[in-house]
Amino acid sequence: MTGTRPAAVAARTGDPLPDRAVGEQLRAQAAARADRPALAWAAGDDPEAPRSLTYRELLRAAEVAAAGIARRARPGARVAVWAANGPEWVIVEHACALAGTVLVPLNTAWTDDEVAHALALTSPSLLFVGFDNRGVDLRARAAGLAGPSRGCDVVDLATVATRPPPVSFDPPDVRPHDPFLIQFTSGTTGRAKGATLSHRAALSAGHLRALTVHADERDVWLNPVPLHHVGGSVVMLLAALASGGCYVAMSRFHPATQVALMRATGATRTGGVPTMFYALLDTPGFDRALAAVRSVGLGGTSVPPSLVERLQAHGATVSVAYAQSECPMITQSDPAGDALHVATTVGVTVPHTDLRIVDPDGHVVGRGEVGEVCVRSPLTMIGYWDMPDATDQVLDVDGFLHTGDLGSLDDQGVLRIHGRAREVIIRGGENVYPIEVEDFLLRHPAVDAVAVLAAPSERWGEDVAAVVRLSAPGAATAGDLTAFAATGLAHFKVPRHWRFVETFPLTASGKIRKTELLSLFSPHD
Known part of the structure; x- marks a missing residue:
């Protein structure tokens, strides 16, 4: 960091905190x-x-x-x-x-x-x-x-x-x-x-x-x-x-x-x-x-x-x-x-x-x-x-x-949140981590690959969405996968939106580019 004010604020002491159980x-x-x-x-x-x-x-x-x-x-x-x-x-x-x-x-x-x-x-x-x-x-x-x-x-x-x-x-x-x-x-x-x-x-x-x-x-x-x-x-x-x-x-x-x-x-x-x-x-x-x-x-x-x-x-x-x-x-x-x-x-x-x-x-x-x-x-x-x-x-x-x-x-020390480095989805106050949902969905025999991400939601803030590549066309439906997810995940972790693709956009290292999948969803889904 050069040539600009550092993005750091020191603690304001204020009154002492309660030092008791x-x-x-x-x-x-x-x-x-x-x-x-x-x-x-x-x-x-x-x-x-x-x-x-x-x-x-x-x-x-x-x-x-x-x-x-x-x-x-x-x-x-x-x-x-x-x-x-x-x-x-x-x-x-x-x-x-x-x-x-x-x-x-x-x-x-x-x-x-x-x-x-x-x-x-x-x-x-x-x-x-x-x-x-x-x-x-x-x-x-x-x-x-x-x-x-x-x-x-x-x-x-x-x-x-x-x-x-x-x-x-x-x-x-x-x-x-x-x-x-x-x-x-x-x-x-x-x-x-x-x-x-x-x-x-x-x-x-x-x-x-x-x-x-x-x-x-x-x-x-x-x-x-x-x-x-x-x-x-x-x-x-x-x-x-x-x-x-x-x-x-x-x-x-x-x-x-x-x-x-x-x-x-x-x-x-x-x-x-x-x-x-x-x-x-x-x-x-x-x-x-x-x-x-x-x-x-x-x-x-x-x-x-x-x-x-x-x-x-x-x-x-x-x-x-x-x-x-x-x-x-x-x-x-x-x-x-x-x-x-x-x-x-x-x-x-x-x-x-x-x-x-x-x-x-x-x-x-x-x-x-x-x-x-x-x-x-x-x-x-x-x-x-x-x-x-x-x-x-x-x-x-x-x-x-x-x-x-x-x-x-900003210059007044006001914090803005731009996203989550760990990809946590926050649905109505409940934290959902995509890798947990992905790992479970991959247990289904019809799921060949999956990416779980946050879909925008006017009511919940964010909703759980899943993009799936099946092992064969028609091997499972959204209803099948919803029912399967509900057997092992809390209800707020079960994807509410599903999309099926034949291929995923990948990085040079073979990782799925989740940001490119966001266009598959809208707040009105």
């Missing part, structure tokens, strides 16, 4: 705000009649659950949760923090093979299980995948009491730098990796989220994002905890239910992916519910300016955050920015964050030039659980996380 933060809030609401949810799935726990009551429920966990798992052991959002899920998260165990959220859309891989990698002592977000019971599947014979006790999440009697619980010494949560994220190898976050990193992510939107104890955070995502279990939930606000748990996203619950709880903060807000904007009563909302956070995929404009027309303050499972807060767009700024940038770095854009050789590029986004922050993961080689590939000797995302910095 998550359980210590819960106890501090229970002491300072004992009778303020901490957790709310729809009782019996009736959004018009929400129930709630105060901070004192939430601490009690977490201590009771922690005592039960401590009888079966020592500090440092892993405790998995495989269920849709709910108050019991939240209580178990806090209970793990108090007991010093490491929380392992599992995606409810995963297949048995995907769950088995996560369990084998993390070896949890306990697996709390319930229903998925469609209401399907996961307990029988969990019993077949885990159990005492595999060193893991399966526990019905419904047995976790929201209002238990007090117990005597002597908490272990949990330090801020101890592991708190293992967040699964796919990799270019096609197998899920577990990004391990410390207590300090996770709590600081919540603290910075609350700080960037000027949140306080009056706020009510309604979360339609699954708690098995870092945006749910870390950013939203711990933002409420850090600022002393109330977190609202929804079992699944349903626009009419969310509107009713927003009004019943007086929600002031909400967030999600664009597809959720398209549905909400078409739901009667959303404009009235939105009137009480102080900020809307968008993320997880590309954000159309037209969506931002529609939300702003209703008086909403809208911002976009950029983060990864490996570092759950990196940048935040200006909540006061216009629709174009919010939709086309991800803003500036949050405090305590160094960021630079580098070329393939690791040299910092110039402002306006595109390169890989690298970040160094107290929020960065400890590493991938039990994957030291994979960790070394993304964390360099200077402590920078190589995100795999392509971006550029």
Whole structure:
């Protein structure tokens, strides 16, 4: 890089980050705000009649659950949760923090093979299980995948009491730098990796989220994002905890239910992916519910300016955050920015964050030039659980996380994302890595070669698309391959668009030129 200003920004120090464990933060809030609401949810799935726990009551429920966990798992052991959002899920998260165990959220859309891989990698002592977000019971599947014979006790999440009697619980010494949560994220190898976050990193992510939107104890955070995502279990939930606000748990996203619950709880903060807000904007009563909302956070995929404009027309303050499972807060767009700024940038770095854009050789590029986004922050993961080689590939000797995302910095230090070096497809907030889908489709006897890529989608941001060369003309149909993919891939990874070709455009080294295949798809497919 010569003759231009370097594409790098040094960390803004700001106020000190919370140097405490998550359980210590819960106890501090229970002491300072004992009778303020901490957790709310729809009782019996009736959004018009929400129930709630105060901070004192939430601490009690977490201590009771922690005592039960401590009888079966020592500090440092892993405790998995495989269920849709709910108050019991939240209580178990806090209970793990108090007991010093490491929380392992599992995606409810995963297949048995995907769950088995996560369990084998993390070896949890306990697996709390319930229903998925469609209401399907996961307990029988969990019993077949885990159990005492595999060193893991399966526990019905419904047995976790929201209002238990007090117990005597002597908490272990949990330090801020101890592991708190293992967040699964796919990799270019096609197998899920577990990004391990410390207590300090996770709590600081919540603290910075609350700080960037000027949140306080009056706020009510309604979360339609699954708690098995870092945006749910870390950013939203711990933002409420850090600022002393109330977190609202929804079992699944349903626009009419969310509107009713927003009004019943007086929600002031909400967030999600664009597809959720398209549905909400078409739901009667959303404009009235939105009137009480102080900020809307968008993320997880590309954000159309037209969506931002529609939300702003209703008086909403809208911002976009950029983060990864490996570092759950990196940048935040200006909540006061216009629709174009919010939709086309991800803003500036949050405090305590160094960021630079580098070329393939690791040299910092110039402002306006595109390169890989690298970040160094107290929020960065400890590493991938039990994957030291994979960790070394993304964390360099200077402590920078190589995100795999392509971006550029302008002269004001505003970050724009230009794509993903690792080809991840982000469909409605779910990460899909093409190589995983390609490897599975290649198991089909009729598939000779395949390229999986992101097709533009007005509703989902990006959709999974596949271009296939068959072993013989007519050897399989799109329906055949869709059904086959569904047998081994989570539903959001199954291609929705198919094209069949006789030959692929290739590079000199024989690799498929995926960029030349994009013309086969349009946003209206």
